[in-house]
Each structure stands twice: as C-alpha cells, then as structure tokens.
Amino acid sequence: MRGENHRTPLEKIQLGASEELVLHQQGYTFDSVPDQGETVYLRDNSNVSTGGDSFDMTDEFSEDYKQLAVQVAQTLGATICGVDIIIPDIAAPASAVDAYGIIEANFNPMMHMHCYPYRGKGRRLTMDILRLLYPDFVK
Incomplete structure (x- = not known):
C-alpha cells in the first residue's frame, strides 16, 4: 500500500537530507541500529505525505x-x-x-x-x- 509520488494510498517513508539531519542530531545515521525499545525519530513532524500514518479518531x-x-x-x-x-x-x-x-x-x-x-x-x-x-x- 506504500509507494511514491502519491500514486498509492500511503507514501513510503522519506530518507532525505531532513531525515538524515534529525537522525544526526540524535547521534544516529541511516545505518545505525537502535537498542531494543528505543524510539528514534526521522522527522520533527509527521505527515502522511512523507510516510507518516494517519489515525482516525x-x-x-x-x-x-x-x-x-x-x-x-x-x-x-x-x-x-x-x-x-x-x-x-x-x-x-x-x-x-x-x-x-x-x-x-x-x-x-x-x-x-x-x-x-x-x-x-x-x-x-x-x-x-x-x-x-x-x-x-x-x-
């Protein structure tokens, strides 16, 4: 269900310069493996258009x-x-x-x-x- 350029219902998670910077600020790279149970953020915000998930409330x-x-x-x-x-x-x-x-x-x-x-x-x-x-x- 995930693809690119809004051609599928959900977008793939982006892995660009913004995500790399947010990882770097936490001491990680794209190749890092976090400890079990640790939360690592890829972005400062979460949008469906950049691979985030929607929650119907x-x-x-x-x-x-x-x-x-x-x-x-x-x-x-x-x-x-x-x-x-x-x-x-x-x-x-x-x-x-x-x-x-x-x-x-x-x-x-x-x-x-x-x-x-x-x-x-x-x-x-x-x-x-x-x-x-x-x-x-x-x-």
Whole structure:
C-alpha cells in the first residue's frame, strides 16, 4: 500500500537530507541500529505525505469538536474543507479555555488518507463529497 509520488494510498517513508539531519542530531545515521525499545525519530513532524500514518479518531471525539470544524468551514465560506485542529485533551470540551488550536484549513484536502488509516475506521469521504455535489446522480 506504500509507494511514491502519491500514486498509492500511503507514501513510503522519506530518507532525505531532513531525515538524515534529525537522525544526526540524535547521534544516529541511516545505518545505525537502535537498542531494543528505543524510539528514534526521522522527522520533527509527521505527515502522511512523507510516510507518516494517519489515525482516525472521529468516533472518539465529542460532537462539539465536529461542530467546531463545521463552523470553521462555514466561516471561511467553504463547502468542502479539511480543518486541522490540535486538541491536547479530547476529554476537555471545545468550550474550555485553550482546549484546542486551529492549525490550518485545507480547501483541497487530502481525502484518500482517511480510507486507509493505520488505526481507526477507514472512511470513504469521496462518496460523501460526490453526493453533496451531485445529489441527483449519486445515491
């Protein structure tokens, strides 16, 4: 399921200059073998586009966070929009002070990452989008 240049559902882990630098900062090279149980990072961030895995957490969040994402999209005037939100404690309600931070809104969201999550339920969002755009043709 992993390939390159977004031609497969998941990307291969990148091994370029950025990853080499992060390894070097931890005292490792691409040829290093870490001790059993040791965690070694390849990047300072984790993106699906660079080989990271997605975790579907939809069913674990309360409706107030889902409504927050909808409100963000509506405020931006977007019919289709991905909203990236950092939520340190999913038990805290969205109304709590500092409960979340909105990172960005994607007007061209990468929907295929939701089909094959590493953990959680796969969701075919594309069918929902097609139904929204073409209600008379897609059932």
